[in-house]
Amino acid sequence: MTVDVVARLRERLGERIDTSPASLDAARADKSGHAASAPPLAVVHAASVADVQETLRIAHATGTPVVTRGAGTGLAGGANAGPGEIALSVRAMDRLVEVCPDDLLAVVEPGILNAELDRMLEPYGLWWPPDPASREISTVGGNIATGAGGLLCAKYGVVRDAVLAVDVVLSDGRLLKLGHRTVKGVTGLDLTSLVIGSEGTLGVIVGATLKLRRRSPFTPRTLTAVFPDVRAAARASAAVTASGAQPAIMELMDALSLAAVHRLLGLPAPAADAAQLTIQTDGPGADAEATQIAHVLAAAGGTVRVAADEAEAALLWRIRRSMHPAMETLGTTLIEDVSVPRSALPDMFDEIARIEAAYGIRIPTVCHAGDGNLHPNFVFDGPDVPPLIWEAAGDLFRAALALGGTLTGEHGVGVLKRRWLADELGEDQWELQRGIRRLFDPTGILNPGKVFAD
Amino acid sequence: MTVDVVARLRERLGERIDTSPASLDAARADKSGHAASAPPLAVVHAASVADVQETLRIAHATGTPVVTRGAGTGLAGGANAGPGEIALSVRAMDRLVEVCPDDLLAVVEPGILNAELDRMLEPYGLWWPPDPASREISTVGGNIATGAGGLLCAKYGVVRDAVLAVDVVLSDGRLLKLGHRTVKGVTGLDLTSLVIGSEGTLGVIVGATLKLRRRSPFTPRTLTAVFPDVRAAARASAAVTASGAQPAIMELMDALSLAAVHRLLGLPAPAADAAQLTIQTDGPGADAEATQIAHVLAAAGGTVRVAADEAEAALLWRIRRSMHPAMETLGTTLIEDVSVPRSALPDMFDEIARIEAAYGIRIPTVCHAGDGNLHPNFVFDGPDVPPLIWEAAGDLFRAALALGGTLTGEHGVGVLKRRWLADELGEDQWELQRGIRRLFDPTGILNPGKVFAD
Numbered sequence: 001m002t003v004d005v006v007a008r009l010r011e012r013l014g015e016r017i018d019t020s021p022a023s024l025d026a027a028r029a030d031k032s033g034h035a036a037s038a039p040p041l042a043v044v045h046a047a048s049v050a051d052v053q054e055t056l057r058i059a060h061a062t063g064t065p066v067v068t069r070g071a072g073t074g075l076a077g078g079a080n081a082g083p084g085e086i087a088l089s090v091r092a093m094d095r096l097v098e099v100c101p102d103d104l105l106a107v108v109e110p111g112i113l114n115a116e117l118d119r120m121l122e123p124y125g126l127w128w129p130p131d132p133a134s135r136e137i138s139t140v141g142g143n144i145a146t147g148a149g150g151l152l153c154a155k156y157g158v159v160r161d162a163v164l165a166v167d168v169v170l171s172d173g174r175l176l177k178l179g180h181r182t183v184k185g186v187t188g189l190d191l192t193s194l195v196i197g198s199e200g201t202l203g204v205i206v207g208a209t210l211k212l213r214r215r216s217p218f219t220p221r222t223l224t225a226v227f228p229d230v231r232a233a234a235r236a237s238a239a240v241t242a243s244g245a246q247p248a249i250m251e252l253m254d255a256l257s258l259a260a261v262h263r264l265l266g267l268p269a270p271a272a273d274a275a276q277l278t279i280q281t282d283g284p285g286a287d288a289e290a291t292q293i294a295h296v297l298a299a300a301g302g303t304v305r306v307a308a309d310e311a312e313a314a315l316l317w318r319i320r321r322s323m324h325p326a327m328e329t330l331g332t333t334l335i336e337d338v339s340v341p342r343s344a345l346p347d348m349f350d351e352i353a354r355i356e357a358a359y360g361i362r363i364p365t366v367c368h369a370g371d372g373n374l375h376p377n378f379v380f381d382g383p384d385v386p387p388l389i390w391e392a393a394g395d396l397f398r399a400a401l402a403l404g405g406t407l408t409g410e411h412g413v414g415v416l417k418r419r420w421l422a423d424e425l426g427e428d429q430w431e432l433q434r435g436i437r438r439l440f441d442p443t444g445i446l447n448p449g450k451v452f453a454d
Numbered sequence: 455m456t457v458d459v460v461a462r463l464r465e466r467l468g469e470r471i472d473t474s475p476a477s478l479d480a481a482r483a484d485k486s487g488h489a490a491s492a493p494p495l496a497v498v499h500a501a502s503v504a505d506v507q508e509t510l511r512i513a514h515a516t517g518t519p520v521v522t523r524g525a526g527t528g529l530a531g532g533a534n535a536g537p538g539e540i541a542l543s544v545r546a547m548d549r550l551v552e553v554c555p556d557d558l559l560a561v562v563e564p565g566i567l568n569a570e571l572d573r574m575l576e577p578y579g580l581w582w583p584p585d586p587a588s589r590e591i592s593t594v595g596g597n598i599a600t601g602a603g604g605l606l607c608a609k610y611g612v613v614r615d616a617v618l619a620v621d622v623v624l625s626d627g628r629l630l631k632l633g634h635r636t637v638k639g640v641t642g643l644d645l646t647s648l649v650i651g652s653e654g655t656l657g658v659i660v661g662a663t664l665k666l667r668r669r670s671p672f673t674p675r676t677l678t679a680v681f682p683d684v685r686a687a688a689r690a691s692a693a694v695t696a697s698g699a700q701p702a703i704m705e706l707m708d709a710l711s712l713a714a715v716h717r718l719l720g721l722p723a724p725a726a727d728a729a730q731l732t733i734q735t736d737g738p739g740a741d742a743e744a745t746q747i748a749h750v751l752a753a754a755g756g757t758v759r760v761a762a763d764e765a766e767a768a769l770l771w772r773i774r775r776s777m778h779p780a781m782e783t784l785g786t787t788l789i790e791d792v793s794v795p796r797s798a799l800p801d802m803f804d805e806i807a808r809i810e811a812a813y814g815i816r817i818p819t820v821c822h823a824g825d826g827n828l829h830p831n832f833v834f835d836g837p838d839v840p841p842l843i844w845e846a847a848g849d850l851f852r853a854a855l856a857l858g859g860t861l862t863g864e865h866g867v868g869v870l871k872r873r874w875l876a877d878e879l880g881e882d883q884w885e886l887q888r889g890i891r892r893l894f895d896p897t898g899i900l901n902p903g904k905v906f907a908d
Contacts, residue, residue, distance in 0.1 A: 100795070100797065101696060102692060102695065102696040102796065102797035103695075103795040103796050103797050103826075104695070104796075105795075125698060146640065147640040147644070148640075149638045149640075153637060153638060154637060157615070158638055160644070160647070161611070161615055170882075174882055176880075176882055176883050176886070177880070177883075178883065180793070180859075180860050181795050181858040181859070182793040182794060182795055182825075182826055182827075182858070182859055182860050182863065183607060183608060183612075183793070183796070183825035183826055183827070183863075184603045184607060184612055184793045184822075184825055184826075184827050184860075184863035184864050185793055185860040185862070185863060186600065186601040186602075186603075186651045186860075186862050186863065186864060186865070186866050186867070187860050187861060187862055187867060187871075187875060187878050187879060188867060188875055188879055188883075188884075188887045188905060188906075189648055189651070189652055189656075189887045189890055189891075190601070190614070190647045190648060190650065190651055191648075191883065191886065191887065193614070193644045193647030193648065194643055194644055194645075194647065194648050196644065197640045197643070197644055198643055202643075214698040214700070238556060241556060241557075241558070242555060242556040244579065244668040246668070283738070283739070284737070284738045284739035284742065285737070285738035285739075288738065339634070339636040339637070339638045339639055340636060341554070341557040341559075341635050341636055342556065342557050342558075342637070343554065343556035343557050368638075371636075371637035371638055372557075372636055372637055372638070373636075373637070373638050404635040404636070405634075405635070405636055406634050406636050406638075406639040406640075406641055407641060408639070408640050408641055409636065409637075409638035409639060409640065410638050410640060411640070412640050413640075413641060413642065417641075421641060421642055424641050425641060425642055426630075426631070428624075428628055428630055429630050429631075429632065429642075429645065430642070432630070432645065432893065432894070433642045433643045433645065435893045436643055436890060436893060437643075439886065439889045439890060439893060440886070451642060452642075
């Protein structure tokens with residue numbers, strides 16, 4: 001049976017089928033640190049919609065599970081392919097199909113990288129705002145499949161706000177065109193939004209029509225503020241939101257994160273317990289808003305520094321962007337992703353401190369403070385997440401929910417959070433979501449075991 | 455059976471049950487001009503979530519259809535209740551439950567009016583951007599149920615972009631809480647977006663958490679430009695979009711509309727064939743963008759007038775806002791709602807001219823030119839839409855689809871467009887949407903015959 005599937009794939013798709021040990025092994029994992037127990041049957045390097053359809057038809061006919069992958073930069077194990085499964089890579093489908101500056105839209109294949117797309121749009125004066133931290137290495141299709149966020153979400157929205165239409169191949173190989181090319185459109189149910197963030201469980205995204213913005217002619221402004229502790233920094237970020245200013249980016253680094261990055265970059269050690277906010281304003285009000293925010297931060301007890309020029313701004317952002325390499329110097333990391341209402345940020349940091357004390361662990365945390373999305377980093381030794389860390393993570397999720405939050409703001413559920421999903425959704429909604437999944441994929445071959453733990 | 459349902463409703467809900475002839479007759483119609491063939495069994499004036507749940511439980515137990523209504527301002531017949539049906543009004547559930555300025559959100563009941571909510575938010579310095587033309591008389595719940603748009607959509611998005619969470623009562627009376635209180639959240643499938651725009655076919659919206667904006671401290675600017683014909687005006691609006699300027703509002707009135715309004719308001723008649731753009735800029739760049747746009751409009755052949763002050767701006771907007779009363783002076787009106795990519799606006803106006811000539815009718819048209827959404831008004835005598843007008847409307851829909859557009863940008867499908875829905879969606883997507891509807895409402899009691907024509 002197994003041999004049969006690979007043989008049938010080869011017969012129809014020839015050189016697109018890859019069973020080299022290195023490729024199979026790479027398809028087991030994403031960037032979450034989690035990997036499937038064993039390699040998949042084969043990797044299909046789809047080069048066209050027809051390749052995807054053919055793969056699904058064979059999978060459907062043989063009852064073989066299919067795990068769709070882009071660049072493998074996910075952080076929840078959602079694209080990890082395991083034994084008996086086909087890893088369907090759409091990474092090679094990376095064309096910018098059409099740019100329409102007059103309608104502020106582009107049509108793309110799913111494998112195009114976020115940053116690469118943005119560079120290709122620059123000559124048109126256009127901008128693709130969704131900017132996950134992984135933008136240089138992550139695909140637009142993966143961005144859409146996970147409903148990813150990024151740094152600019154408070155001002156410019158999440159990826160769902162930037163997608164007009166998606167083309168999707170269903171589990172039996174049929175191609176569906178969902179959504180509109182128009183700004184507005186309300187014909188029937190919004191299946192486009194349903195597919196965005198569905199993590200490969202409803203269909204395979206093979207194309208997207210994206211809503212772009214004009215590049216701004218105004219120079220952004222960057223400022224930082226250092227606070228005596230993380231609670232003060234969190235209170236200050238909430239004060240910025242409450243002030244009515246709208247930063248394009250507002251990032252918070254706690255003391256452990258800041259110290260680790262300073263160490264990595266060879267900068268002077270920050271004061272003990274010091275936490276930092278880094279903020280960018282943009283658009284026609286960039287200067288005025290930077291000044292307004294500087295006052296709010298100073299009034300909240302921060303030591304404020306407004307970058308004098310773009311070179312200094314670049315250095316300040318380098319500190320924030322060095323978070324992940326700095327964490328790697330500490331050990332293996334489980335990057336969590338809870339989100340809370342912005343006013344609850346100080347309380348959430350209190351909860352993190354409580355969990356650190358209760359479990360005897362350290363949890364360096366960075367936070368997209370502009371939208372209330374925290375990334376607590378659980379650091380441990382060895383390749384596998386120890387049970388104690390999972391217990392602490394479970395405690396973190398419950399704390400976020402109790403504060404009106406959610407267990408994942410932008411990384412998705414994948415395999416890593418599926419055990420908590422029903423807790424957040426409630427049984428009725430969980431069953432309804434599973435019902436929708438069965439409607440799209442009656443035989444359950446699309447990314448089984450992900451999200452819904454079925 | 456029928457008597458039994460009303461008796462059971464009365465037994466449980468007492469004075470909330472209204473069977474007065476005037477109320478039953480009012481529930482037959484919305485503002486589309488279409489009405490159900492006969493009155494419903496009863497109107498339930500729900501005052502609480504529990505009332506809605508009780509109504510649904512009785513309806514479910516007896517297999518009685520339920521048509522949810524807000525203020526009855528819909529334009530597609532989606533809330534019209536007919537024989538054998540319960541009209542479930544949530545208009546009396548109109549509380550502003552919570553305002554959280556620090557998190558830029560509000561929690562509301564569905565029956566609150568859009569403009570009333572916005573006025574209640576003003577003391578907090580907060581703003582509810584979704585602004586259907588009906589905002590003074592339409593409810594937030596109806597806005598969400600139809601996925602409505604309005605004038606500000608190109609810059610500030612449609613209602614879907616402004617809703618974080620919805621509470622929904624299912625067809626069997628269970629209450630579901632969908633969505634998040636956070637800016638970001640990707641736990642499972644996005645059922646919030648699925649319910650938005652579902653026109654009462656998936657559940658009854660009984661509460662919503664809304665994403666607000668700060669009121670801007672900057673004074674908006676208003677300008678108009680008159681063009682020799684509608685194609686020139688449409689080309690100019692496309693040039694404004696292509697220029698990178700972002701008007702908050704950009705409205706186009708064709709020659710028939712403009713002449714009718716001038717007549718109604720006692721203003722001097724415009725030149726024959728003259729069409730007009732009315733544009734508002736806002737935010738910190740309002741002045742600069744108004745100047746930039748004035749240049750684009752002049753270069754496109756427009757005679758430009760920038761309002762000197764707010765009084766003049768108010769007069770200019772009064773002309774646009776008098777469109778519907780002006781149409782009522784011409785006869786009965788079927789207001790259509792096609793949307794096309796903005797660059798296709800000139801071609802769409804050519805299509806409208808072609809249809810006018812082919813059917814020997816006049817189609818005064820206004821257009822949210824900033825987002826490509828047109829409202830062609832089919833004017834006729836008598837209460838019922840004549841077959842010729844339906845034929846012409848069908849021709850209009852096909853023309854919009856051929857230009858990459860959609861048959862409804864913001865009014866919804868209701869009963870008036872259900873016969874064309876499958877044409878736009880394609881058979882596969884249409885079946886999938888019907889499947890989702892059955893999953894939410896297995897016995898088909900929620901707004902049957904609307905949207906999906908089943």
